[in-house]
Amino acid sequence: MATHEHSHSCACCSGEKHLHKEKKLKWRPYYLPALSFILLIIALICDKVFNFQFSTIIYVLAYIPVGFPVMKEAWEMVLQKDFFNEYSLMFTATIGAFIIGEYPEGVAVMLFYAVGELFEDSAVDKARGNIKALLDLRPQTATVMRNGAWTEVDPENIKPGETILVKAGGKIPLDGILLSPGCNFNTSALTGESRPKAIQTGEPVLAGMLSIGSAIEIKATKAFKDSSLARILEMVQDASTRKAPTELLIRKFARIYTPVVFALALLIVLVPYFIVPDYVFKVWLYRALIFLVISCPCALVISVPLGFFGGIGAASRAGILFKGANFLDIMTKVDTVVMDKTGTLTKGVFQVQEVVVAPLFTLETFLPTVSAIESRSTHPAAKAIVAACPSPTLPIVDRVEELAGLGIKGNVDGHEVLVGSRKLMQKYNIAYDTAIDSVVETVVIAAINGQYAGYMTIADEIKEDAAEAIKEMHEQGITQTVMLSGDSEAITQKVAKNIGIDKAFGNLMPEDKVKHVEKLKAASRTVAFVGDGINDAPVLALSDVGIAMGAMGSDAAIEVADVVIQTDQPTKIVTAIRIAKATKQIVAQNIILALSVKLLIMGLGVAGIATMWGAVFADVGVALLAILNAVRILEMKF
Numbered sequence: 165m166a167t168h169e170h171s172h173s174c175a176c177c178s179g180e181k182h183l184h185k186e187k188k189l190k191w192r193p194y195y196l197p198a199l200s201f202i203l204l205i206i207a208l209i210c211d212k213v214f215n216f217q218f219s220t221i222i223y224v225l226a227y228i229p230v231g232f233p234v235m236k237e238a239w240e241m242v243l244q245k246d247f248f249n250e251y252s253l254m255f256t257a258t259i260g261a262f263i264i265g266e267y268p269e270g271v272a273v274m275l276f277y278a279v280g281e282l283f284e285d286s287a288v289d290k291a292r293g294n295i296k297a298l299l300d301l302r303p304q305t306a307t308v309m310r311n312g313a314w315t316e317v318d319p320e321n322i323k324p325g326e327t328i329l330v331k332a333g334g335k336i337p338l339d340g341i342l343l344s345p346g347c348n349f350n351t352s353a354l355t356g357e358s359r360p361k362a363i364q365t366g367e368p369v370l371a372g373m374l375s376i377g378s379a380i381e382i383k384a385t386k387a388f389k390d391s392s393l394a395r396i397l398e399m400v401q402d403a404s405t406r407k408a409p410t411e412l413l414i415r416k417f418a419r420i421y422t423p424v425v426f427a428l429a430l431l432i433v434l435v436p437y438f439i440v441p442d443y444v445f446k447v448w449l450y451r452a453l454i455f456l457v458i459s460c461p462c463a464l465v466i467s468v469p470l471g472f473f474g475g476i477g478a479a480s481r482a483g484i485l486f487k488g489a490n491f492l493d494i495m496t497k498v499d500t501v502v503m504d505k506t507g508t509l510t511k512g513v514f515q516v517q518e519v520v521v522a523p524l525f526t527l528e529t530f531l532p533t534v535s536a537i538e539s540r541s542t543h544p545a546a547k548a549i550v551a552a553c554p555s556p557t558l559p560i561v562d563r564v565e566e567l568a569g570l571g572i573k574g575n576v577d578g579h580e581v582l583v584g585s586r587k588l589m590q591k592y593n594i595a596y597d598t599a600i601d602s603v604v605e606t607v608v609i610a611a612i613n614g615q616y617a618g619y620m621t622i623a624d625e626i627k628e629d630a631a632e633a634i635k636e637m638h639e640q641g642i643t644q645t646v647m648l649s650g651d652s653e654a655i656t657q658k659v660a661k662n663i664g665i666d667k668a669f670g671n672l673m674p675e676d677k678v679k680h681v682e683k684l685k686a687a688s689r690t691v692a693f694v695g696d697g698i699n700d701a702p703v704l705a706l707s708d709v710g711i712a713m714g715a716m717g718s719d720a721a722i723e724v725a726d727v728v729i730q731t732d733q734p735t736k737i738v739t740a741i742r743i744a745k746a747t748k749q750i751v752a753q754n755i756i757l758a759l760s761v762k763l764l765i766m767g768l769g770v771a772g773i774a775t776m777w778g779a780v781f782a783d784v785g786v787a788l789l790a791i792l793n794a795v796r797i798l799e800m801k802f
Contacts, residue, residue, distance in 0.1 A: 196230060197229070197282065200271065204268070204272065207226055207267070207271070219267075223267035223270070227258070227271045230271075231274045233278075234254055234255055235251075237251040247423075248423035249422060253459070254457075256456060257456040258273050260452075261273065263449075264446050264450060266450065269775075272776075272780055276780045276781070280783075283791060303319055303337045305317065305318065305319070307329040307331075309327040309329070320389070322387070323387065324387060326383070326384050327381055328383075335372065335373075336370065336375065337388065338386060338388050339370050340384045341366060341368055341369070341382060342363055343381040343382055344380040346362060346364040347362075347378060348361065348363075349375060361373075369382055371391035409493055422461060425459040429452040429453075432452040433445070451772060453776060454765075454778075455766055471747060471794040473489070474747070475744065475797055478798055478800065479492075479740060482736070482802060484727065484730070485728040487726050488726070491709055491726040492747050494726075495741055495744035496745050497690045498692045499642060499643045500643065500690065501737065502694070503646070503665075503694045503734075504649065505624075505648075505659060508734065509627060510624040510625060511624060512696075515552070515623065517605060517623045518621040522616050530610070531554070533559060534581070534620070535553035536558040536560075537583055540561060540564045540572065541572050546572075561574055562574065570588040571583050571584015571608075579613050581610065581611070582611040584608065586609065589609050595616060596609050604655055605621040605623040605655060606622045607621055608620045626659060631664055632735055633734035635664060636735065638664075644689070645664075645665050645667075646667045647667070648669050648672050648680055649669070650670075651671075653671050656669065678706060682706065685707075691707045691708050692707060692711055693710055694711040694734075694737060695710075701723075710726045711729060711737060712728045727740060746800060750793055750794060750796065750797055754794060757786060757790060758786050761785075765782045
């Protein structure tokens with residue numbers, strides 16, 4: 165895999181014609197530079213110590229192992245009408261050195277170029293480590309129940325609805341529902357979180373999770389190609405094809421730069437003939453060759469893409485998937501973060517906060533009665549009420565009727581029960597406690613046999629790190645945080661105040677959220693929108709950077725988003741910003757380093773101060789420093 169990425173990068177010097185050449189480095193294994201180095205030492209000893217007259221032959225033999233592959237690449241590009249590239253540049257410089265009798269320099273240039281390629285390959289390997297780890301998560305086989313027996317099959321052949329057996333410590337091959345008793349799972353490959361996650365019977369599990377402690381059975385809910393793991397792999401692999409503007413600029417620069425360098429080298433040989441009194445062709449040719457060697461753009465065209473690829477790798481290690489290097493670049497310019505409330509800043513799980521019972525009723529009868537009728541409803545608030553009832557058995561319910569937008573009506577043990585909103589009470593002319601009107605949270609009121617019986621407050625719990633995330637966003641230079649919610653204005657404002665959001669808007673439909681983001685963009689703001697629901701998809705698509713929150717987010721949101729956060733932690737938004745800024749900083753450092761050193765040595769070479777040995781060490785040294793700087797991001801803590 166490393167060879168592919170390397171060819172992907174180096175080919176930038178000459179366009180994108182050779183991006184498909186995954187085998188590019190196969191002709192340059194370690195033993196070829198080693199053989200060349202040994203022969204060069206022998207040639208130097210024979211030439212300088214023993215003055216052996218046939219030492220030139222040994223220099224040629226030393227050159228072939230590292231020079232022939234470069235000549236071959238240069239020729240293949242020439243056949244495709246690509247004359248000016250790093251291969252033709254290096255080949256021309258080294259053959260020129262041989263022509264003027266500088267054999268050791270000619271061999272050394274090509275030898276160090278080959279060694280530099282090996283270091284680059286190693287750096288790319290390191291940058292791709294996280295993706296390799298993800299690829300290793302794909303189970304080769306899965307155990308499925310067929311015809312009354314467990315059978316080993318390819319995960320891609322399993323259909324939704326089939327039962328799968330996962331051994332203790334085994335990888336879950338497909339997304340599904342846990343059939344076995346509750347179990348702990350290692351989710352680090354998907355979320356970047358090292359803490360085990362407890363999942364109960366009937367709850368969803370994702371492909372790529374590892375079962376801890378015991379064998380389990382799951383029911384597949386998706387085909388492998390639609391699983392979360394397959395989706396992650398596809399997103400990460402596709403990310404390298406989406407280039408950042410800086411990277412595209414360097415590619416264009418390299419395509420113009422290389423032929424210009426050839427032209428300047430030619431002028432360095434020819435122009436002095438007309439203006440220098442004691443012109444010596446060999447001296448000026450040597451200077452032109454130094455110019456060619458130091459001008460090789462490898463340090464730029466390798467380290468810049470490698471820097472962005474390292475950023476993508478560092479992010480995936482933290483459970484953040486950037487769908488392209490271009491989004492890393494845009495993320496550094498974001499000044500406004502707009503967030504959905506439910507499922508993004510809150511847990512999206514409603515809980516009963518308070519139960520207030522009217523004087524003529526008791527809690528022991530109120531809770532089971534209300535829970536019994538709500539057990540027939542699918543509303544999230546109804547589930548919260550049922551979960552809050554401690555009684556294992558509920559009264560008998562019949563004649564249940566859902567009243568759209570109002571609540572639910574039915575009979576519980578022969579008593580007529582109404583449970584719902586204030587409007588439901590008003591419809592049936594039931595007088596309720598007026599103190600309810602000042603409650604901010606969602607209120608569910610109950611009446612039994614036409615008499616007010618009490619109420620419950622239900623609220624969505626704020627995520628533990630939500631306030632910290634908003635604080636850190638401001639520290640990272642985000643000038644405005646905005647929350648858009650479909651929930652009531654009162655609840656929205658209360659949550660916003662609790663966690664430090666700058667502006668908040670409630671009672672919004674999906675189209676209202678779109679209008680708010682359009683207004684921000686019209687005000688020349690660079691907007692990142694964070695959401696998790698299917699209703700957030702239009703805004704995710706509209707924003708400059710769309711961020712889908714959570715591995716359990718809707719498929720539509722994940723599909724449209726530019727960045728996917730594999731956990732439900734808002735602080736990961738800040739981590740994504742930090743990684744993006746660190747990546748851009750490293751890329752800028754590499755560009756400045758490479759250009760400044762090259763321009764300095766070029767000038768010294770033309771002035772006759774720098775030698776070809778100096779040019780070789782400067783070129784390889786700059787490339788290695790840039791590469792080491794690029795992979796440094798993988799070791800950073802965010």
